[in-house]
Amino acid sequence: MNYLNMSKPELLKERGALLKEYENYMSKGLSLNMARGKPSPEQLDLSQKLFDSLSSEDSYMSCDGFDCRNYGGLEGISECRDIFSKILETEPENVIVGGNSSLNMMFDTISCFMTTPLYEDTVAWYEVKDRKFLCPVPGYDRHFGVTGYFGFEMIPVPMNEDGPDMDVVEKLVSEDSSIKGIWCVPKYSNPTGITFSDEVVKRLGALKPAAKDFRIMWDNAYAVHDVTDTPDKLLNIFDECKKNGNEDLPISFCSTSKITFSGAGVAAMASSDHNLKVLIKRLQYATIGYDKINMLRHARFFKNYEGLLKHMDKHKELLAPKFSTVIKKLSENLDGLNIAEWTNPNGGYFVSVNVYKNTADRVVELCKEAGVVLTGAGATFPNGDDPENRNIRIAPSFPSVDELACAMDIFCVCVKLAAVEALI
Amino acid sequence: MNYLNMSKPELLKERGALLKEYENYMSKGLSLNMARGKPSPEQLDLSQKLFDSLSSEDSYMSCDGFDCRNYGGLEGISECRDIFSKILETEPENVIVGGNSSLNMMFDTISCFMTTPLYEDTVAWYEVKDRKFLCPVPGYDRHFGVTGYFGFEMIPVPMNEDGPDMDVVEKLVSEDSSIKGIWCVPKYSNPTGITFSDEVVKRLGALKPAAKDFRIMWDNAYAVHDVTDTPDKLLNIFDECKKNGNEDLPISFCSTSKITFSGAGVAAMASSDHNLKVLIKRLQYATIGYDKINMLRHARFFKNYEGLLKHMDKHKELLAPKFSTVIKKLSENLDGLNIAEWTNPNGGYFVSVNVYKNTADRVVELCKEAGVVLTGAGATFPNGDDPENRNIRIAPSFPSVDELACAMDIFCVCVKLAAVEALI
Numbered sequence: 001m002n003y004l005n006m007s008k009p010e011l012l013k014e015r016g017a018l019l020k021e022y023e024n025y026m027s028k029g030l031s032l033n034m035a036r037g038k039p040s041p042e043q044l045d046l047s048q049k050l051f052d053s054l055s056s057e058d059s060y061m062s063c064d065g066f067d068c069r070n071y072g073g074l075e076g077i078s079e080c081r082d083i084f085s086k087i088l089e090t091e092p093e094n095v096i097v098g099g100n101s102s103l104n105m106m107f108d109t110i111s112c113f114m115t116t117p118l119y120e121d122t123v124a125w126y127e128v129k130d131r132k133f134l135c136p137v138p139g140y141d142r143h144f145g146v147t148g149y150f151g152f153e154m155i156p157v158p159m160n161e162d163g164p165d166m167d168v169v170e171k172l173v174s175e176d177s178s179i180k181g182i183w184c185v186p187k188y189s190n191p192t193g194i195t196f197s198d199e200v201v202k203r204l205g206a207l208k209p210a211a212k213d214f215r216i217m218w219d220n221a222y223a224v225h226d227v228t229d230t231p232d233k234l235l236n237i238f239d240e241c242k243k244n245g246n247e248d249l250p251i252s253f254c255s256t257s258k259i260t261f262s263g264a265g266v267a268a269m270a271s272s273d274h275n276l277k278v279l280i281k282r283l284q285y286a287t288i289g290y291d292k293i294n295m296l297r298h299a300r301f302f303k304n305y306e307g308l309l310k311h312m313d314k315h316k317e318l319l320a321p322k323f324s325t326v327i328k329k330l331s332e333n334l335d336g337l338n339i340a341e342w343t344n345p346n347g348g349y350f351v352s353v354n355v356y357k358n359t360a361d362r363v364v365e366l367c368k369e370a371g372v373v374l375t376g377a378g379a380t381f382p383n384g385d386d387p388e389n390r391n392i393r394i395a396p397s398f399p400s401v402d403e404l405a406c407a408m409d410i411f412c413v414c415v416k417l418a419a420v421e422a423l424i
Numbered sequence: 425m426n427y428l429n430m431s432k433p434e435l436l437k438e439r440g441a442l443l444k445e446y447e448n449y450m451s452k453g454l455s456l457n458m459a460r461g462k463p464s465p466e467q468l469d470l471s472q473k474l475f476d477s478l479s480s481e482d483s484y485m486s487c488d489g490f491d492c493r494n495y496g497g498l499e500g501i502s503e504c505r506d507i508f509s510k511i512l513e514t515e516p517e518n519v520i521v522g523g524n525s526s527l528n529m530m531f532d533t534i535s536c537f538m539t540t541p542l543y544e545d546t547v548a549w550y551e552v553k554d555r556k557f558l559c560p561v562p563g564y565d566r567h568f569g570v571t572g573y574f575g576f577e578m579i580p581v582p583m584n585e586d587g588p589d590m591d592v593v594e595k596l597v598s599e600d601s602s603i604k605g606i607w608c609v610p611k612y613s614n615p616t617g618i619t620f621s622d623e624v625v626k627r628l629g630a631l632k633p634a635a636k637d638f639r640i641m642w643d644n645a646y647a648v649h650d651v652t653d654t655p656d657k658l659l660n661i662f663d664e665c666k667k668n669g670n671e672d673l674p675i676s677f678c679s680t681s682k683i684t685f686s687g688a689g690v691a692a693m694a695s696s697d698h699n700l701k702v703l704i705k706r707l708q709y710a711t712i713g714y715d716k717i718n719m720l721r722h723a724r725f726f727k728n729y730e731g732l733l734k735h736m737d738k739h740k741e742l743l744a745p746k747f748s749t750v751i752k753k754l755s756e757n758l759d760g761l762n763i764a765e766w767t768n769p770n771g772g773y774f775v776s777v778n779v780y781k782n783t784a785d786r787v788v789e790l791c792k793e794a795g796v797v798l799t800g801a802g803a804t805f806p807n808g809d810d811p812e813n814r815n816i817r818i819a820p821s822f823p824s825v826d827e828l829a830c831a832m833d834i835f836c837v838c839v840k841l842a843a844v845e846a847l848i
Contacts (some may be wrong), residue, residue, distance in 0.1 A: 036495065038494055038495055039494065041491065041494075043492075044491070044493040047493075048480045049480055050480075051478055051479050051480040051482070051484075052480050054473075054475055055475050055476055055479075056472045056473055056475040058475070067465065067468070068687060068688065069464055069471075069685040069686065069687055069688060070463065070468060070685070070687050071460065071462055071681075071686045071687055072687065073687070088598040099524070099714075099715070100523070100714065101711045101712060101713075102717040103710070104710055104711040105710060107709060107710040107711070108710075111535055111539070111710075114538075114539050114550075115535070115539065115550060115574065115575075116539055124550075126539060126548075126550050140602055142709070142712075145708075145709045146709050146710075148540065148707065148709075149705075150710040151539075166449050231507075234437065236786050244765075257495075259511060259790045261493040261494070261715045261717060262493065262494045262711075262712075263492060263494050263496065263715065264715045264717035264718065265493065265715055265719065276478070280571075282573065283530060284569075284570045285566070285570050285572075285573040285662045286527070286531040286532075286535075287525045287527055287528040288525060288527060288686075288687075289525075289687055289720065290524065290525075290568075291523070291524040291688045291715065292525075292688060293685060293687065293688035294688065294715065294718065306431050313733075321637045333450060354621055373511065376640055394699055416524070
């Protein structure tokens with residue numbers, strides 16, 4: 001039943017059937033949310049013992065001798081630097097452990113470079129009036145929000161199945177010194193769920209940017225977030241950059257927001273000695289130190305990196321059925337209609353659906369009216385501008401499997417209805 | 425025994441006696457620290473139950489219905505906004521509860537205005553090439569660090585016993601639109617321990633700055649930090665500013681760093697609707713929300729503002745003997761010598777000592793050699809430049825009373841020795 005081959009009477013008939021189905025859902029007064037990559041209460045419950053991992057009876061001393069209750073320790077406690085160095089695949093000395101938000105560390109990084117030159121012979125980005133940032137699309141709306149806030153022109157770069165289109169990236173970056181960076185979610189990308197291929201990582205590591213202060217914002221948010229038994233592998237960006245004398249290119253970020261508590265986890269970043277020198281110079285004026293007690297709480301909870309990986313298996317158990325529900329529903333309802341495509345990721349938090357051209361906003365609107373909240377259409381593009389109005393990000397983590405199944409049924413009806421409306 | 429009236433032989437004899445005393449201390453191999461306003465382990469122990477105030481058995485829901493473990497809640501949970509609104513003497517709606525550091529909130533505030541104009545008809549401070557900030561001296565080195573980092577020329581303003589010299593402030597601020605703000609620790613000021621008089625607060629509230637975007641950075645760090653039974657009273661800056669149509673002038677800050685855990689407390693800020701609009705516009709890109717679990721932990725620990733005040737009584741009990749030891753030792757050792765003056769504050773974390781002219785650095789050096797670490801000479805002035813080389817900040821909180829007594833004996837010997845050396 002390829003919609004594109006249907007006659008007008010067939011489409012009208014199909015619309016009638018879909019409307020009936022849709023109205024049936026409408027009458028149920030549902031309230032379901034697939035908008036944000038929020039862990040479910042059950043996932044948060046997995047870390048419930050984090051509340052007790054540091055009681056008044058326990059030692060509040062870090063292994064490097066900090067009374068974690070008191071001031072100090074700008075770069076974080078050694079226990080956490082060690083664990084995060086393994087997630088970020090670099091040396092503990094190149095890791096700064098932060099507060100509860102890696103987004104905040106990314107924001108502060110861009111904010112730092114806005115007013116502070118990265119090198120003696122470069123200028124603060126504020127001075128670059130036509131500053132630009134590369135934004136692989138579809139991508140993460142909060143990334144685009146940061147560079148949008150700081151007045152960057154955001155240049156969309158197509159995302160392929162193996163990462164950003166490197167022909168485009170290489171050309172732009174080598175030609176235009178006002179391009180200061182690129183946003184990357186290299187593993188289980190937000191929202192497509194794809195992982196950058198070895199070739200893409202190698203080409204990123206070998207970039208020859210016109211701007212000496214071009215940086216790769218490497219948001220490795222889903223580094224350990226598999227949802228299938230065939231996890232993706234990501235090449236080490238630090239190694240690839242070093243091979244090409246590009247060790248200052250990447251700045252890598254991660255957090256436990258989707259490991260322990262989204263609102264009360266621990267974030268970390270890693271980069272070259274040079275970049276960290278510039279960033280720590282700022283940090284030493286910006287704070288006396290991040291929350292070491294929460295770091296210690298996390299270190300005691302996980303014990304070590306292996307403990308953290310074991311913990312992630314429990315998330316996988318909860319998330320795997322949700323991802324398969326999304327894929328199953330999409331497949332059952334939309335296969336063969338020729339109006340939608342979607343990804344089937346091995347990890348992360350999202351499934352990306354491309355609906356029929358120019359109907360994404362209509363699908364989101366129809367869903368909303370039926371009680372299903374989705375990420376706004378266009379959100380995965382800089383300035384909310386999806387030129388084809390096709391991409392919708394599905395976030396399956398928060399609802400229960402039953403709710404999700406219901407929400408996906410509604411979603412699929414809306415995808416079909418919007419397509420039929422457009423085709424008539 | 426007024427040193428200034430001594431003859432050279434008398435001074436030489438005195439130096440001999442002092443050197444003997446000093447060498448006696450040297451031989452003891454002491455290691456004492458009065459450098460930073462760090463709470464003592466005993467003070468931190470007062471909040472030990474904070475570790476247990478939110479266990480895995482307790483509800484993690486805030487009173488306004490947040491699952492504090494999850495994302496969201498940019499302005500903080502209502503329980504904490506309420507408590508902090510009472511400390512900062514404003515409405516809860518005008519309070520943002522932050523992470524673990526009020527210094528960080530101040531830094532982010534300046535950072536925000538560096539790249540974002542405060543009004544449609546003003547420019548981002550980065551554009552103001554000769555931007556300046558008023559710095560009452562002696563003052564807090566970390567304040568000066570922030571504006572120094574952002575390239576402000578820092579203009580020292582004399583601190584009187586009732587606050588900054590308002591004649592100077594009014595004149596400068598009304599004449600020069602490149603002056604963008606003033607740093608204030610209005611209660612138990614760092615380091616002098618004085619509290620701004622009603623008249624000073626009234627004159628600050630009535631300022632007519634040439635710069636529409638001039639701001640008062642009101643760091644009310646010691647709002648509830650009394651150490652005597654005759655606490656100071658501070659006039660409400662918000663009220664005074666409002667009376668003069670100046671409600672956008674002040675931005676107020678505080679934290680529990682010296683109430684619960686210095687490294688793992690909760691910070692807050694308050695300001696006018698307009699200022700908060702500008703700051704929250706940034707904040708919504710900078711983070712999804714601060715650590716609500718730590719907020720909830722604090723709210724449960726204190727129960728309410730009255731609970732927090734009761735908790736402060738325990739700090740007073742621990743700090744009062746330390747402050748009186750400092751004052752007693754200064755008085756016993758230096759009264760009548762005519763080479764030093766000091767403050768005798770009713771609260772806060774510091775005693776400010778002005779030693780004999782041009783000897784502060786020598787005193788710090790002598791102390792260091794005898795095992796007593798003080799805040800660096802000059803630290804209380806912008807760029808570390810104390811033109812009279814006289815001011816030394818004493819931080820009595822961290823050492824025990826016995827250690828402090830010993831450290832103060834050494835300090836006084838060093839003050840005398842440096843003065844005698846200078847007078848010979």
